Amino acid sequence: MGSRFPSHQLSNGLYVSGRPEQPKEKTPTMSSVAMPYTGGDIKKSGELASLKKTNSGPLNKHGEPLKKSSGPQGGGATAVSRQNSGPLPPVLPTTGLITSGPITSGPLNSSGAPRKASGPLESTGSMKLHSASMVNNPAVTHLSQDDEYSFQKSFPKLILWSIILLFVMGFIAGGFILGAVHNPILLVVVVILFAVVATVFTWNTCWGRRAITGFIADYPDTQLRTAKDGQFVKVSGVVTCGNVPLESSFQKVPRCVYTSTSLYEYRGWDSKAANATHRRFTWGLRSLERHVVDFYISDFQSGLRALVKTGYGARVTPYVDESVIVDINPSNRDMSPEFMRWLGERNLSSDDRVMRLKEGYIKEGSTVSVMGVVQRNDNVLMIVPPPEPFSTGCQWSKCILPASLEGIVLRCEDTSKIDVIPV
Numbered sequence: 001m002g003s004r005f006p007s008h009q010l011s012n013g014l015y016v017s018g019r020p021e022q023p024k025e026k027t028p029t030m031s032s033v034a035m036p037y038t039g040g041d042i043k044k045s046g047e048l049a050s051l052k053k054t055n056s057g058p059l060n061k062h063g064e065p066l067k068k069s070s071g072p073q074g075g076g077a078t079a080v081s082r083q084n085s086g087p088l089p090p091v092l093p094t095t096g097l098i099t100s101g102p103i104t105s106g107p108l109n110s111s112g113a114p115r116k117a118s119g120p121l122e123s124t125g126s127m128k129l130h131s132a133s134m135v136n137n138p139a140v141t142h143l144s145q146d147d148e149y150s151f152q153k154s155f156p157k158l159i160l161w162s163i164i165l166l167f168v169m170g171f172i173a174g175g176f177i178l179g180a181v182h183n184p185i186l187l188v189v190v191v192i193l194f195a196v197v198a199t200v201f202t203w204n205t206c207w208g209r210r211a212i213t214g215f216i217a218d219y220p221d222t223q224l225r226t227a228k229d230g231q232f233v234k235v236s237g238v239v240t241c242g243n244v245p246l247e248s249s250f251q252k253v254p255r256c257v258y259t260s261t262s263l264y265e266y267r268g269w270d271s272k273a274a275n276a277t278h279r280r281f282t283w284g285l286r287s288l289e290r291h292v293v294d295f296y297i298s299d300f301q302s303g304l305r306a307l308v309k310t311g312y313g314a315r316v317t318p319y320v321d322e323s324v325i326v327d328i329n330p331s332n333r334d335m336s337p338e339f340m341r342w343l344g345e346r347n348l349s350s351d352d353r354v355m356r357l358k359e360g361y362i363k364e365g366s367t368v369s370v371m372g373v374v375q376r377n378d379n380v381l382m383i384v385p386p387p388e389p390f391s392t393g394c395q396w397s398k399c400i401l402p403a404s405l406e407g408i409v410l411r412c413e414d415t416s417k418i419d420v421i422p423v
Contacts, residue, residue, distance in 0.1 A: 271352075287348060
């Protein structure tokens, strides 16, 4: 007799009411496997070769991954079957680091890391970049030979030509009187005066620079604390670099505020001239690299610090001592490879010439004297170039004629012989 309620038999033989339970489809599951530490070894970290199989990719109806191969298996003796769900990842360098962007822009070595190029090309390239940045940097003032002291340039041209004209007229008149009345008095007087003037001019040409450095040393120092706005002052103190430090050209001295490298050549009877005005049996300037930037000076008198505006094309007259670095002649040319490299970097020939390299610099911690005009702008204390040249006046005891100092005057002795003050 049938029942109204359906029943079914279990596996143990019992009958229970209700319809049998329909078997449910197995839900796919995602497994998580701990990743082993590989230490950056690409042989262990490539496609997770230390695992036997992966659960990424399509699944079958029982929730198991499909066995699918993307190509022939490598390493015939290997029993591990790899399951690939996409293209192979790129081989990483041996560092094990993952970075954005291309791995390398050049050739690779045997381990997969970028190959480094070394040698003279690297140093030459960095030198050219450094020189180009210095030349194109507006914060750097480039000085020429015209910025140096010269008695001929500082002496007023109008007075010089007037003296020359007077002597020409005196010689003509003295010669005419000597020929007409046989009286040599006027001609002798003119000759004596001409000898005196020529001696004074020669003396000032030879000793004028030393007289100016003595004038700067004797000029009294001014305290920045009591200096007024617009006052012409001389300040002595310790140098500190600004935002743009310099490096000397040959010795590579870092953190400088002023650098000067000069190459001189001696011209004999049949040797070549270093420049258009180079006379025989004298030293002539062939190359000059001279730069200066803004810097700070800490006053010895008051301890205050001022910004010295010598960069951005400012007018500067330097009196910085230079020391001889290299003396080269045909017999010892091969004893200084650094000097030959320095010449080659500047495309300067080194044929049978007698050359001398001088270099001077003001580095951080050096003691200098600065002459300029005080300018107070809010809380900033600056020393700027004066609007008009400053005259030294006549130094009668030394037979020195007046000289004009233009712009900011920098005075520093040979820093290679003086210990600098740490800052």
